[in-house]
Amino acid sequence: MANGTDYYAVLGVSSNATADEVKKQYRRLAKQYHPDANQNDPKAAERFKEISEAYNVIGDAEKRKQYDDMRRLGAFGGVGGFSQGGARSSSRPGGFGGTGPGQAGAGTFTDFDVGGIGGLGDLFSSMFGGGAARGRNKGPERGQTVEQTVEVPFRVAATGGKVPVEIEVNEECAMCHGSGAAPGAQLKPCGECGGRGVISFGQGSFAVNRPCPVCMGRGSVPSERCPACRGTGEARVRRKVLITVPAGAESGHKVRLRGQGGKGASGGQAGDLVITFDVLPDRFYKRDGLDLIATVPINVAQATLGSRISVRTLDGKKVALRIPAGTSAGKRFKISGQGVEKDGKKGDMLVEVTITVPDTLNEAQEKAMRDFAEASGLKY
Known part of the structure; x- marks a missing residue:
């Protein structure tokens, strides 16, 4: 991918996007730009390659964390000496400053350690799949x-x-x-990286090696791509x-x-x-720590005169519960030891009653309610 391109921008998601949001956006873009669906558009294949490379990093939790660390240090924007227009070199093994592999060049990222997070070259290496190690002598990953x-x-x-x-x-x-080559295809050195599997980019005296986007760090390209993985x-x-x-x-x-x-x-x-x-959520239970809260409706008569009700516990058993006369809405009753069990501790079940009022009354019910109201001195 081009120097310092922002992978979040490539996928069109924010840096705060959740893993599910990133995956959903990747699927949408991959379907839109897949080469099989755009055989007459060569640019679609390049776009698909960019999307796949971006998701390879942003879609992996560990690689994404490392990538975010690099972004905060400015390796993908104007901060910290890097910019979108930073120069790139694929010919000099040591990046900028004329240093070779293993040499302590002036400020090369491979030798630069920031705040205990390790060499930035190591971060890039792990993010993009091993850097030069992905080349012709690729090791276990x-x-x-x-x-x-x-x-x-x-x-x-x-x-x-x-x-x-x-x-x-x-x-x-x-x-x-994992070779990317079709069965029987011949491999030739990659022209972009000269067969090294890595390219260097940076600005001023700083440079960092990263896997070549053309050969994907292998150092070689096949005469025919694998039809299964393209x-x-x-x-x-x-x-x-x-x-x-x-x-x-x-x-x-x-x-x-x-x-x-x-x-x-x-x-x-x-x-x-x-x-x-x-x-x-559950239609019957709510949870407060290890305690379960179960809301049970009772009618006006039960609340006024008292009643006995049956409550189902979490394991499916029924427990009888006595509702005393004069119970008001919101009153809670505890059934000990019928809550959630965790780490050797077990909570209780708290039964909270609500009082339901009938929408309609038959003639006998209405007379009884009027008699009750008159006996109570209520006006209606």
Whole structure:
């Protein structure tokens, strides 16, 4: 991608966009600019490549965090000595200042450490898939870490259980095994980066290496692209995973499943799956810490004279509850030990009564109410 292009701008989302918003926008753009749907428009293929590269970073939680760190340091805008118009070099191995690989050139990013976050070259390397290491001697790469929000029914979150989740991850293309080449295609050195797999860009005495956007860091380009992945070396696949919801889980609770994310490339370790729970509301229960609040309607006669009602607990059992005479709306009654259990502690169920008034009365009911009103000295 061009020097310092903002990946958020490429996808048309704000830097505060959620993972779901980014994914939704990527799908929309990928469908719009996919080469198969735009065979007579060569610019669409370039746009599709830009969109895919942007989502490869913004769509990955760890890469996005690193990328955001770089943006704050000004590596993608006018701050910190970089700008959209910064010079780029693909011919000098050490970037600007005439330094070679491994040399401590004047202010090269590969040797520049900021505030304990490590070398900025390392950040770029990890963000874009390993920099020069992605070249002709590509080593194992860790798979994509996937973050996803999952809706969980209230009662499953309260008592614990399992929910199925469908995730979408980038995995190494099964046809070309990540090379991007069609079966039998020949590989030749990339003309953009001279076969190095990286290009350098920057301004003044600063420069940073990043994977070549033409060969995608491989250092070579195929005579014919893989028809399955169109030369990207990756495939977008959907996979179903069964997630265990611990008892007492609340909205915002996260679980990390090691090795359940994207498949690693070249024998690398699989990424993780990070799930954030979004607990759905229940029509009967509400939650206050470990306590459950259940709203139960009673009529005027029950509230006035007292009554015995039946209340269903979270585990489906019925518990008898005595409503005393003269109960007012909003009164709460506690059923001990029938709340949410978590970490060895268990809350209570709080039954809150509401008083319902009938819309219509039959003749006998109306007479009884009038007699009651007159006996009470009420005027109506």
